[in-house]
Every structure is written in C-alpha cells, then in structure tokens.
Amino acid sequence: MRTKPNRLSLNQLSIHKRLPLLICTLLLSAIVIYGFANYYSLKKASLLIGRERLSSLTGQFSSMFGTSAQSIIKIVETTAAQKEITQYLETGGNAYQKEALNALDKLHRDSSYVSIELLNTELVPILKSDKSSIEIKENIKSLASALHVGHDLGKVGRIYNVKGVLYYPVIAAVTDKKSITGYIIFWKLLQANPKSVAQLSQLVGTGAGFYIGNTDGSIWTDLVKQVKNVPSDATKNHKALEYTGTDGLRMLANVQPIAHTDWLIMVSFPEHVVLKGMIDFVKWSVIIGLVLMAVGAFAAWVTSHNITRPLNQLTATAAAISQGDYAVSSSGDLYRNDEFGQLARVFDLMTNQVFRMHQDLEKKVAERTSQLENVNRELEAFSYSVSHDLRTPLRAINGYSIMLKEDYDEKLDDEGRRIIRNILTNAKMMGQLIDDLLAFSRLGKKDLAFANVDMKMLAKTVVDELLTLEPGNKYSVAISSLPPANADPTMIKQVWMNLLSNAIKYSSKKDRPEIEIGFKEGESGVTYYVKDNGAGFDMAYSNKLFGVFQRLHSQDEFEGSGVGLALVKRIIEKHKGEIIAEAAEGKGATFYFRF
Amino acid sequence: MNENKVEILLVEDNPHDAELTIRALKKANLANRLIHLKDGAEALDFVFAKGAFSERNIESRPKVILLDIKMPKVDGIEVLRQIKSNEITKTIPVVIMTSSKEEQDVITSYNLGVNSYIVKPVEFESFAKAVSELGFYWLITNQCA
Numbered sequence: 208m209r210t211k212p213n214r215l216s217l218n219q220l221s222i223h224k225r226l227p228l229l230i231c232t233l234l235l236s237a238i239v240i241y242g243f244a245n246y247y248s249l250k251k252a253s254l255l256i257g258r259e260r261l262s263s264l265t266g267q268f269s270s271m272f273g274t275s276a277q278s279i280i281k282i283v284e285t286t287a288a289q290k291e292i293t294q295y296l297e298t299g300g301n302a303y304q305k306e307a308l309n310a311l312d313k314l315h316r317d318s319s320y321v322s323i324e325l326l327n328t329e330l331v332p333i334l335k336s337d338k339s340s341i342e343i344k345e346n347i348k349s350l351a352s353a354l355h356v357g358h359d360l361g362k363v364g365r366i367y368n369v370k371g372v373l374y375y376p377v378i379a380a381v382t383d384k385k386s387i388t389g390y391i392i393f394w395k396l397l398q399a400n401p402k403s404v405a406q407l408s409q410l411v412g413t414g415a416g417f418y419i420g421n422t423d424g425s426i427w428t429d430l431v432k433q434v435k436n437v438p439s440d441a442t443k444n445h446k447a448l449e450y451t452g453t454d455g456l457r458m459l460a461n462v463q464p465i466a467h468t469d470w471l472i473m474v475s476f477p478e479h480v481v482l483k484g485m486i487d488f489v490k491w492s493v494i495i496g497l498v499l500m501a502v503g504a505f506a507a508w509v510t511s512h513n514i515t516r517p518l519n520q521l522t523a524t525a526a527a528i529s530q531g532d533y534a535v536s537s538s539g540d541l542y543r544n545d546e547f548g549q550l551a552r553v554f555d556l557m558t559n560q561v562f563r564m565h566q567d568l569e570k571k572v573a574e575r576t577s578q579l580e581n582v583n584r585e586l587e588a589f590s591y592s593v594s595h596d597l598r599t600p601l602r603a604i605n606g607y608s609i610m611l612k613e614d615y616d617e618k619l620d621d622e623g624r625r626i627i628r629n630i631l632t633n634a635k636m637m638g639q640l641i642d643d644l645l646a647f648s649r650l651g652k653k654d655l656a657f658a659n660v661d662m663k664m665l666a667k668t669v670v671d672e673l674l675t676l677e678p679g680n681k682y683s684v685a686i687s688s689l690p691p692a693n694a695d696p697t698m699i700k701q702v703w704m705n706l707l708s709n710a711i712k713y714s715s716k717k718d719r720p721e722i723e724i725g726f727k728e729g730e731s732g733v734t735y736y737v738k739d740n741g742a743g744f745d746m747a748y749s750n751k752l753f754g755v756f757q758r759l760h761s762q763d764e765f766e767g768s769g770v771g772l773a774l775v776k777r778i779i780e781k782h783k784g785e786i787i788a789e790a791a792e793g794k795g796a797t798f799y800f801r802f
Numbered sequence: 803m804n805e806n807k808v809e810i811l812l813v814e815d816n817p818h819d820a821e822l823t824i825r826a827l828k829k830a831n832l833a834n835r836l837i838h839l840k841d842g843a844e845a846l847d848f849v850f851a852k853g854a855f856s857e858r859n860i861e862s863r864p865k866v867i868l869l870d871i872k873m874p875k876v877d878g879i880e881v882l883r884q885i886k887s888n889e890i891t892k893t894i895p896v897v898i899m900t901s902s903k904e905e906q907d908v909i910t911s912y913n914l915g916v917n918s919y920i921v922k923p924v925e926f927e928s929f930a931k932a933v934s935e936l937g938f939y940w941l942i943t944n945q946c947a
C-alpha cells in the first residue's frame with residue numbers, strides 16, 4: 208500500500224529534477240559557507256596586517272620626528288651654552304645684556320622662530336630677542352621642571368594655540384655646570400610646507416591621515432592647520448584604534464608618543480583601503496563559485512537526464528510488454544558501455560525469454576486443450592455407447608421376461624410369477640438408470656444457451672405433462688406468476704421436470720397432495736421454490752440429498768435412481784446459482800433455487 | 803413368408819429385437835406378410851431385386867420398411883439413402899426403428915426423406931405398443947403409393 212504525502216516531499220520530484228537540484232543546493236551552500244568564512248577570516252587578517260603596518264609606519268614617523276626633536280633640542284642646548292647667554296644669566300640679567308640680545312637675534316634662523324626668550328630661575332622672562340614677533344604667555348612650569356642638571360637639559364614642550372596659530376616651545380636650561388642659572392626658550396611655529404606634507408601623506412598612502420598632537424589630546428594638527436577630526440580617545444591608548452571619521456568613513460589609526468617631546472603622532476588609514484584587496488578577492492571567488500555552480504548544475508542536469516532517459520525508455524518498454532507487445536526493444540541503449548547498456552541488454556534477453564515462455568505456454572495450452580478435447584470426444588463416444596449398447600440387451604431381458612409371463616403364466620406357480628416380476632422390475636430400473644446417467648453425463652459437455660425463459664409457462668407445461676401420467680386429479684398444483692429468468696431453457700425444463708416429478712412422487716401417498724410453485728424476491732435476485740406436503744425427509748441427512756445415487760428413502764417406499772436431484776444441482780450450479788432444500792419428516796419438502 | 807406380396811420388410815440384425823418385433827406384430831395380426839432380413843446388403847438386394855432376390859418383381863413394393871440403423875455390412879442410413887434416391891423405390895414408406903436418439907442420425911434420416919423415426923423403448927410393453935400402432939398405421943390406415 209503506497210501512501211501519498213500531503214505536502215510537497217522531495218521524494219515526489221522525479222530524479223531528473225532532484226539530482227540537479229541537490230547538486231545546486233550543495234554547491235550553493237559550499238559557496239555561501241566558503242564565501243562567509245573567507246570574508247571574515249580574510250577581513251581579520253587584513254585588518255591585522257593593516258594595523259601592524261600602520262603601527263610600524265607610525266613608529267617610524269615617531270622616531271623620525273623624535274630625531275628631529277632631538278636635533279632641535281641639541282641646537283637649543285648649544286645655544287644655552289653660548290657664552291653670551293650664560294654670562295647674562297649668571298649675572299642674573301644685570302650685565303651683558305647687549306651681547307645676549309645680539310646672540311638671541313642671531314638665533315632667529317628662519318621665520319619659524321617666532322620668539323626667543325631668556326628666563327630666570329623663577330621662569331620669569333627677563334630678555335626677549337628683538338626679532339620676536341609674538342608674545343606668548345603660557346605656563347611652562349611643568350615643562351621646565353623636567354629639566355635637571357646631569358639629565359635632560361632640553362625639551363620640546365606641548366603645542367599651544369595662540370590666536371588660531373599653533374606654536375611649540377623648545378626649552379633648554381642654562382647652567383654653570385653646577386646648577387641651573389636660567390632658561391632659554393625658543394617658540395617655534397608648528398607648520399610645515401604643505402607640499403612636503405602632501406608628499407609625506409602620499410608616502411603613507413591614499414586617504415591616509417597624519418596628525419601630531421599633545422599627549423592630552425588637547426590640540427591636534429595635520430602640520431598645516433589645527434584639526435578637529437581626531438577622536439578623543441587618541442590620547443590614552445598608545446595603540447591601535449578604530450573610529451568613524453567626520454566623513455563617515457571607517458578609519459584605522461595608530462597613536463604613538465614622540466620621544467623627547469610631549470607630543471603624540473597619529474597615522475590613520477581608511478579601513479576600506481586596507482580591506483580592498485580582500486574584498487576584491489572574496490568578490491571574485493564568489494563569482495567564480497557561482498559560475499562553477501552553474502556549470503555543475505548543468506552537468507548534473509545532463510547526467511541526470513542521461514540516467515532518467517534510459518530509465519524512462521526501459522519503463523516504457525516494460526509497460527509495452529505488460530500489455531502483451533513483445534516486439535519492443537531498448538534500441539539505442541543496447542550499445543552503451545555503461546550500466547544502462549548492460550541493463551538494456553539483459554532486459555532485452557529477459558523480454559525474449561518471457562516471449563518464448565509465453566509462446567511455449569500457449570503451445571502447451573493448445574496441446575492440453577486438444578488432448579482434453581480428445582478425451583472429451585472419447586467420453587462422449589463412451590457414454591453414447593453405454594446408453595445405446597446397454598439398452599439393447601436390456602430390451603431383450605425385458606421382452607423375454609414378458610414373453611415368459613404371457614406364454615407360460617398358467618404353467619408357473621406364484622413363486623415363478625414373483626421371480627419374473629422381480630426380473631421385470633429390475634430391468635425397468637436399469638433402463639431408468641441408464642437414461643438418468645446419460646442425461647447427467649451429457650450435461651457436462653453442453654454449453655449453456657442462454658435465453659429469456661418464461662418460468663411460469665415452463666413450469667405449467669411440465670406440470671401438465673407429468674399429471675397426464677397420473678390417474679385421477681387428486682393433485683392440487685398452485686403456480687404463482689413467476690418472473691422470467693435468463694437461462695438455458697432445455698436445462699431449466701429438466702430442473703422443473705425433476706423437482707416436480709419428485710414433488711408428485713413423494714406426495715402421491717397423501718390423500719390431498721398439494722404442490723405449490725412460487726418465488727421470493729431478494730437482494731441477490733429471484734428465488735424460485737417447489738413445495739409439497741408429501742413425505743419430506745430428515746434434515747439430518749440433507750447433505751446427502753444432492754449426491755449421485757444417494758437416496759433418503761428405500762425403493763419400496765418410493766422408486767427412483769437417486770440421480771434426479773444430482774442432475775438438478777449440477778444444472779443450477781452451471782448457471783452459477785444455488786439450490787437449498789428444507790423439509791420435515793412427514794410434513795413435506797421445499798426446494799429453493801436461484802441463479 | 804409369403805413372397806407374393808410382402809407387406810412389411812423388417813431389416814434388423816439383432817435376433818432378439820427381431821423376435822420381439824415380430825411377436826408384437828403377430829399379436830396385432832399384422833405379421834402375415836412379413837420378411838425379416840438381417841443386414842443392409844440383403845435389404846438392398848431385396849428392394850432392388852438383386853442378388854438372392856433377382857427373381858422378385860421390383861415393382862412389387864412392401865407397404866412399409868422397418869429399418870434399423872446399426873447393422874453390419876451396409877448400415878441403415880445408407881439403405882435409406884439408396885431407397886429414397888431411386889425413382890421406383892422412393893415412394894416406399896420407411897420407418898427407422900433404432901436405439902439411437904442421436905440428433906445427427908435423426909436429422910440425417912429426415913434429410914434423406916425418412917417417413918418416421920422411432921426410438922425403441924426399453925420396456926417391452928411400450929415397445930410392443932409402439933410396434934403395433936406402427937404396423938396398424940402403415941398397413942391399414944395409411945394409403946400407399
């Protein structure tokens with residue numbers, strides 16, 4: 208028993224569709240998984256590499272600037288050791304002022320030196336160069352406090368924004384070899400040549416940012432102007448950070464301190480530039496993957512077609528064979544070298560075998576049939592012979608017995624007469640038996656000739672025929688309006704004959720024998736019946752009733768051969784019907800039959 | 803047997819059947835001019851006045867021929883055929899009396915022009931009755947040609 212699932216199930220699709228579908232799904236999932244895995248791992252790797260590169264770049268710049276800072280400090284320290292300066296400061300600013308001023312003025316090398324000052328030990332400016340173009344009053348105490356005799360004597364200070372312009376101080380301590388006598392401070396403009404800045408930027412890469420700022424993140428510059436787009440957490444981490452810039456781009460950055468200064472350097476890089484290569488790679492591999500998938504799906508479709516086509520062919524061939532057409536063959540597939548070729552060849556062999564077996568069977572059947580027909584013919588000849596040839600001597604026995612009785616009656620005594628009577632009785636019985644037997648055997652070979660039978664008229668005819676042989680008219684026979692039946696008229700007449708003659712015979716001893724012929728309508732059709740009020744029989748022996756030569760009464764009570772009912776049963780069964788008998792001893796019997 | 807005018811020709815190979823038939827006819831006083839022949843060949847010789855009966859007058863036809871079918875040498879059907887196909891003899895009434903109730907025999911016989919077909923009953927009384935009625939009819943009632 209095969210059940211049909213209600214929802215769409217994969218097994219309902221033909222293999223032809225299933226195979227490519229499966230392959231597509233497989234390839235697609237492979238591509239998707241591969242794509243995603245690639246994307247994430249490559250992104251991680253790219254970022255790592257980017258950050259490292261950034262870090263080393265920033266480090267390099269940091270040391271580069273650190274070196275520059277160092278050289279400036281050196282310059283300032285050298286200046287601090289100049290005689291004019293030291294002399295001036297040793298006197299506390301009281302003497303050598305003109306010399307000191309001169310020296311200071313000479314120190315303005317270029318326009319980036321905006322102010323050079325000398326400070327006393329309290330950090331109060333006591334002398335300023337004439338070339339100083341600006342007045343910067345900032346708290347530089349912390350800067351100065353970093354300087355010690357024997358250690359750092361010079362430092363670059365933090366960046367200051369004065370009226371929109373950025374400056375930074377370089378301070379050096381002036382000593383008399385023992386202690387600090389004062390300070391010299393150079394204020395420089397924090398600005399670089401835009402062209403060189405651009406070049407530097409280009410060195411780092413497209414879209415890169417390059418900033419210098421205070422360690423507290425208060426001021427940041429791109430060396431051209433102050434910038435505000437540096438994130439606030441660029442101070443604390445001296446490490447890599449990521450942020451989204453003001454233009455919405457995601458940036459990678461690295462912040463490192465510049466040695467000898469209070470500055471930080473930050474190099475930033477747009478993330479997409481770092482990831483560009485990786486994204487291209489993933490994009491291309493997905494495209495190639497999809498192309499491969501398409502190719503794979505096509506190949507799968509072709510293969511599946513190559514599998515289902517011969518399968519369908521085979522199915523069609525098998526269907527044709529099941530309809531009896533043996534002429535089909537698997538044609539083209541026969542010559543393939545693969546499994547289907549084998550299948551086709553073997554299938555062809557099987558077809559031939561089946562065909563041959565079929566033919567053999569037909570031949571055998573024909574042989575058997577002709578054998579059976581022969582046997583039947585012999586049997587017919589036999590029964591004919593039986594009836595014909597048995598009758599002749601029987602007639603002689605009968606005849607001579609009567610002759611004896613007629614011609615020698617007065618010469619015989621009672622015993623002699625009784626003996627002759629017995630001979631005659633038995634001869635008569637034998638004749639009846641032969642007739643019955645012949646009728647019974649002839650029944651077997653006859654084919655039914657169906658016709659519409661008027662059951663009422665047939666029954667009436669038989670009743671009339673039988674009653675003519677009965678003396679008197681003590682029999683009362685009632686026939687209902689029996690519906691017609693579709694049966695062999697001759698045979699049904701025999702049925703009526705046998706049943707009615709039985710009814711008459713077995714009710715002959717009653718004073719008022721009554722026979723009823725009727726019918727009953729049921730779901731399986733019409734049931735006819737013959738009912739009599741005669742001797743009946745014991746229902747315990749009812750199974751013997753229809754047996755050949757089976758009798759439930761002795762010859763003394765009622766004569767008969769015991770073949771009549773067997774004949775009736777055989778006729779009814781040939782009509783694919785059934786016959787049932789009901790009776791009670793002494794009360795009569797009813798025979799029901801339908802077909 | 804009176805050879806001057808044979809009224810009944812009985813062709814029957816079984817002597818018992820013959821005896822019973824003759825006895826029945828005798829009882830009905832119809833057996834005076836009866837001849838009993840034992841096979842088809844003899845019957846044909848008689849009817850066509852040949853062989854042992856070449857001195858017979860062929861025009862002297864019996865009033866009825868009682869013919870059995872199953873006989874040696876020439877069977878009843880063949881005798882019937884020959885009798886009924888000869889201009890002189892075909893007017894003789896032929897009654898086939900046989901044990902055979904085979905439909906084929908009946909049809910063939912009637913096709914050949916048999917006048918009556920009787921199946922010999924087993925019981926003697928019926929048989930005797932049939933024969934005497936037969937004899938009465940063909941000898942007395944029926945008008946011969």
